Amino acid sequence: MSGASDRVFVARLAQTAVFDPLGDQVGRVRDVVVVFRATVRQPPRVVGLVVEVPGRRRVFVPMTRVMSIDSGQVITTGLVNMRRFEQRNAETLILAEMLDRRVTLSEDEAAATIEDVAIAQARNKDWEISKLFVRRRVSDGTSRLGRLRRRGETLQVDWRDVVHDEPSEHDQGAxxxxxxxxxxxxxxxxxxxxxxxxxxxxxxxxxxxxxxxxxxxxxxxxxxxxxxxxxxxxxxxxxxxxxxxxxxxxxxxxxxxxxxxxxxxxxxxxxxxxxxxxxxxYDDDTAGGLMTTEPVILPPEATIAEALAHVRRSELAPALAAAVYVCRPPLEPPTGTFLGLVHIQEMLRHPPHEAVGALIDSEVEPLSAEAHISEVTRLLAAYDLVSVPVTDEHDRLVGVVTVDDVLDQMLPDDWRTSNDDHDYGGDRG
Structure with missing residues (x-):
């Protein structure tokens, strides 16, 4: 077995960049795949990495194609099969399924929780789990060893030094x-x-x-x-x-x-x-069905400095941070009379003390809540916008449709989990 310096802790390996031999980035590590042996006391064998490549596709990279795992990077042979990773029944994902799993320490029968897993190359060059980083959950007060050890103590143990509890018997934390x-x-x-x-x-x-x-x-x-x-x-x-x-x-x-x-x-x-x-x-394919009711809304006398403070909020989606909507009070939808929108780029060209009411883009006409999605897309494209206002019959702002809302509606229902090339063949090493 490799020495301690050769161990790789999986929680730290997650998000690590993966490169080919020429130094071009292939993707990032998202998880490590292991297979349990016939005897549970034998450390599980590491069979590969789950790597996220451009397009948010997750693929399987066998350990036979991993040349080295160093601090901050993984080097592969460069041959990456682009077939989407699908977990097999015999496989276990370390990050997704092993962290927070409950185990029992063989030494004193104390309960513990796995907080990290170390992998290393064995003498036969196979990768396997070498150590578990665990946190004791309950002290055993009936023994001298138990009295010396505190609840919450962390320690590294060999795979063989723990008894793995049946996962179905307990809720596994996360x-x-x-x-x-x-x-x-x-x-x-x-x-x-x-x-x-x-x-x-x-x-x-x-x-x-x-x-x-x-x-x-x-x-x-x-x-x-x-x-x-x-x-x-x-x-x-x-x-x-x-x-x-x-x-x-x-x-x-x-x-x-x-x-x-x-x-x-x-x-x-x-x-x-x-x-x-x-x-x-509203119907799903209308502006009303697509809109959000939480844009940045300000009165015309608000200053640019105030407006920029609002759009800096970390919880604000980028599309909503691209403009502020100027209305008469009340400022909650449905607002008072909608006066227009001001683009953040325009605000950056003027002094902070200037009022946003003086910078309104008068060319962007609001849509009605009943407008079809086709009208929304035309307006977004015609004016190079990332959001458009929606008003009612009394010219009150009722919401805003952002470009990501439109894309969500227009893309297939399974766009988050499928790509056009999902049928590419490949092996699993």
Missing amino acids: AQLIAAYQDNKAADLADAVHAMPSKRRLEVADELDDERLADVIEELPQDDQIEILSALGIDRAADVLEEMQPDDAADLLGYLPDAQAEHLLSFMEPEDAKDVRTLLA
Whole structure:
């Protein structure tokens, strides 16, 4: 077995760049695939890496094509099969399925949780799990060894030094998996969640806070969204829907039976539920069905400095941060009279103390909520916009349609999980 310096901890390996021999980046590591041996005491064999290549496609790279794993990079032979990775029954994903798994330490029968997994090359050049980084969960107060060790102590142990509990007997936590994705976009975590078995998917959803779970659900395919939302308790499901963008929440509730959707709406905060109900009243292929009710809305006397402070908010989607919408009070949809929009690029050309009302783009005409998606796309294309205003018959702003809302509607339902070249053949090493 390789020495300690040759061990690679998988939680740290996640997101590592993968290069070919010429130094061109192939993708990034998303997980490590292992196969358990016939005898459970034998360390599982590492058979390959799950690598995300451009286009958010996840492919399988056999360990036989991995030339080296160093700090901050993986070097491959350059031969990457582009067939989409599909997990086989005999395979286990370390990040998705092993982190947070409960085990029992053979030495003193103390319960522990796996927080990281180290892999290394054996003498026969095969890669296998070499060490487990675990955290003790319960001290054994009946023995001297137990009294000396504190609850929460971390230690490295060999695979053979633990008894692996039956996963079906306990809920498996997801704290370490979530920590591995904490610096990634919600779409990256959503990709990982989509690839998980149903049970693990729900465990991860249970561990995420409401805001992060809302962001992840917005990026998942419809079936996964329904599965997760239906598995949450009614109170938490309502809380998560409140954290979602109103248009995304409306889309999700639109997939559900009317009675279930109404039940969830009744548990939401009245103001949040009102926005969602408004959107549910429109057909999916209209501006009203596509719009969000949370753009940046300011009065005409607001300064550029104020406007820029609003669009800097980290929770604001890029398409919504590209412009502010100028209206007479009230400033919540439906607003007072809609005066026009001001592009962020235009604001950057003027002094911070200048009023946004003086910079209104008068060429962009608002759409009605009943306008068909074809009218929305024409307006976006004609004026090179990333968002368009939607007003009612009284010239009040009721929402904004962004380009990503239009793309979501126009692309196939399974666009998040399929590509045109998904039938390419390949081997699994």
